[in-house]
Amino acid sequence: MGLLPLLTRDRGRSLHLPAHGRGVALPSELRAMLRHRAGLWDLPELPEIGGPLIQQGAVAESQRKAAVDIGAERAWYGVNGATGLLQAALLAIARPGQAVLMPRNVHRSLIQACVLGELTPVLFDLPFMVDRGHVFPPNHSWLQEVLNELPINGVEIAAAVLVHPTYQGYATDLKPMVAELHRRGWPVLVDEAHGAHFASRVDADLPDSAITAGADLIVHSLHKSAAGLAQTAVLWLQGSRVDPIAIERSLGWLQTTSPSALLLASCEASLNEWRKPAGLRKLRVRLDEARKLACRLRDLGLPLLENQDPLRLILHTAVVGISGLDADVWLMGRRMVAELPEPGCLTFCIGLAPQRGLARLMHRCWHGLLAAHGKDTSLPAFAKPPLPRIAVPAMPCGVAWRAQSREVPIGDAVGRIATELICPYPPGIPLLVPGERLDQRRAEWLLEQQHFWPDQIAVTVKVLAF
Ligand SMILES: Cc1ncc(COP(=O)(O)O)c(C=O)c1O
Incomplete structure (x- = not known):
């Protein structure tokens, strides 16, 4: 079919970036x-x-x-x-x-x-x-x-x-x-x-x-x-x-x-x-609407986490035993497209376009999601990454990244120096950077992450060949 027809297709509710909401809020x-x-x-x-x-x-x-x-x-x-x-x-x-x-x-x-x-x-x-x-x-x-x-x-x-x-x-x-x-x-x-x-x-x-x-x-x-x-x-x-x-x-x-x-x-x-009164007024309205939306959704029982940016809504899917990645797939099938699926949450970007009827729609989708995937118990607590308060890679990142490497199962990489970045996107935060030496706890934690982000983290890792 090619790319072009896909770009103009109606995809339902866009709660993702760019924040202009598919052109609605473009200046x-x-x-x-x-x-x-x-x-x-x-x-x-x-x-x-x-x-x-x-x-x-x-x-x-x-x-x-x-x-x-x-x-x-x-x-x-x-x-x-x-x-x-x-x-x-x-x-x-x-x-x-x-x-x-x-x-x-x-x-x-x-x-x-x-x-x-x-x-x-x-x-x-x-x-x-x-x-x-x-x-x-x-x-x-x-x-x-x-x-x-x-x-x-x-x-x-x-x-x-x-x-x-x-x-x-x-x-x-x-x-x-x-x-x-x-x-x-x-x-x-x-x-x-x-x-x-x-x-x-x-x-x-x-x-x-x-x-x-x-x-x-x-x-x-x-x-x-x-x-x-x-x-x-x-x-x-x-x-x-x-x-x-x-x-x-x-x-x-x-x-x-x-x-x-x-x-x-x-x-x-x-x-x-945001240098013009009309633009500032519009932004103020969007922020007010977003705050009201979050209050309304909480009143309706949706587990939204507290944050400081009203334009980001974090749905805490883990409390009903659902991975944010599974919730995302389910919602996309119902034409609600979120921004950031993670193992415990799904984050929506409200963006700068008006979002009429969103409280009702989210409420309905939430109940559909609960009926399809919800559990009586929440997901187990996520393990804190076993990292020191401060760390310097064992070898300069650039040297490790350019070095000859070989791919080994994560479990066999203990004691070895990584030559690649392991980084699910979004959010784009590295779990392992080139030059870091894997210890047993880090390798176990990475394997656990592989289970949470199966499409994004391989069961293998590239390490220094020698
Ligand atoms: C915190 C942070 N900084 C920088 C970037 C990179 O931004 P861009 O995709 O516009 O290059 C991202 C992208 O997700 C990000 O989350």
């Missing part, structure tokens, strides 16, 4: 542009238009204005997702051989950047909720305990990364943590892919953005948490700890030489939304 100025002859707008970096790394032209002007309006020094639009901008940002703040402190729930793009840039990830563990199998972001005292254990293995840290909020919408108070990391002299990169709307400051109940918290570099995904097209993102630079020239060198190395004018226009239009 009106972008919709107006798309009404012109198809492809008319697909232009190269003409002098008048420019691109993210060109100092003249409309893109440069747009980035300058966006930075001023949000209170940052600089902004760069990205057309290769948060992935491309996170990688460029990381490579700009640490040189080959240097180490970067990062939480265990970093997106795989940052581990890949460590491989590319010959950086050492110093990975710190996170609070883990056994009832749902989720990690929480750290708070200040958690981070303080991590920092008290440094240095580890004599490794000197050059920079730090934080992830805020998590995919499921758990957020934290970043400000004291950023200040603590700055006291150590480290620039702080925050992966705020899921929290662009926090920076709108539209609502006092939304968590503070990494921008307000004073992070040096912040990446927002404009398709996950604003009304941008897929792949759009923005990188903000604040203060003077990071040299903008280092960022541009790094972007120039990693970004395409043919950025899509459509995607750049979408970056501008989605950021413009």
Whole structure:
């Protein structure tokens, strides 16, 4: 049949990303542009238009204005997702051989950047909720305990990364943590892919953005948490700890030489939304509706977990003995498409489009799901990953990833060094990174994960051949 007819097919209720809800919440100025002859707008970096790394032209002007309006020094639009901008940002703040402190729930793009840039990830563990199998972001005292254990293995840290909020919408108070990391002299990169709307400051109940918290570099995904097209993102630079020239060198190395004018226009239009009273009003309405929806669903008996982002609804399927992956398949068959299936939960992205009649629909689907798969008992507690509070891979990630490897059953990999990333997507959080040595408990835990994510985790793992 080919791809094209699939893209326009009616799929029922879209509770997934991009957050524009299959075009319904796209900014009106972008919709107006798309009404012109198809492809008319697909232009190269003409002098008048420019691109993210060109100092003249409309893109440069747009980035300058966006930075001023949000209170940052600089902004760069990205057309290769948060992935491309996170990688460029990381490579700009640490040189080959240097180490970067990062939480265990970093997106795989940052581990890949460590491989590319010959950086050492110093990975710190996170609070883990056994009832749902989720990690929480750290708070200040958690981070303080991590920092008290440094240095580890004599490794000197050059920079730090934080992830805020998590995919499921758990957020934290970043400000004291950023200040603590700055006291150590480290620039702080925050992966705020899921929290662009926090920076709108539209609502006092939304968590503070990494921008307000004073992070040096912040990446927002404009398709996950604003009304941008897929792949759009923005990188903000604040203060003077990071040299903008280092960022541009790094972007120039990693970004395409043919950025899509459509995607750049979408970056501008989605950021413009929250600089206008009408756009802010719309966002406020969506947040209010989402909060009311969650209350209503809880009143109706749906087990929704508490989080800090009203636009993410976490259905705790484990309490009725159902895996989030099974729930997802069942709901998709009933034309309700969620975003993030995990062993204990199914997360829906409410997004920025109005969701009329959703409470009724979810209530009905929930009862159908219960009748089809529900059990009297909840799933057993999820095992916390058996990880030290802080870990440095036994071998540099890049060296391990490039080394000759062989594939062995996970059970036979005990004592060996992994050469690959094991990483179910979504959420894209690595369970094992190249260069880590497997011990018995970790191997057993990975085998258990294989049982939960059978399509995504193999029963084998690639390890150093020698
Ligand atoms: C926390 C986080 N950061 C970064 C990314 C990468 O974003 P993108 O898919 O836009 O490249 C993801 C994707 O899921 C993510 O969850």
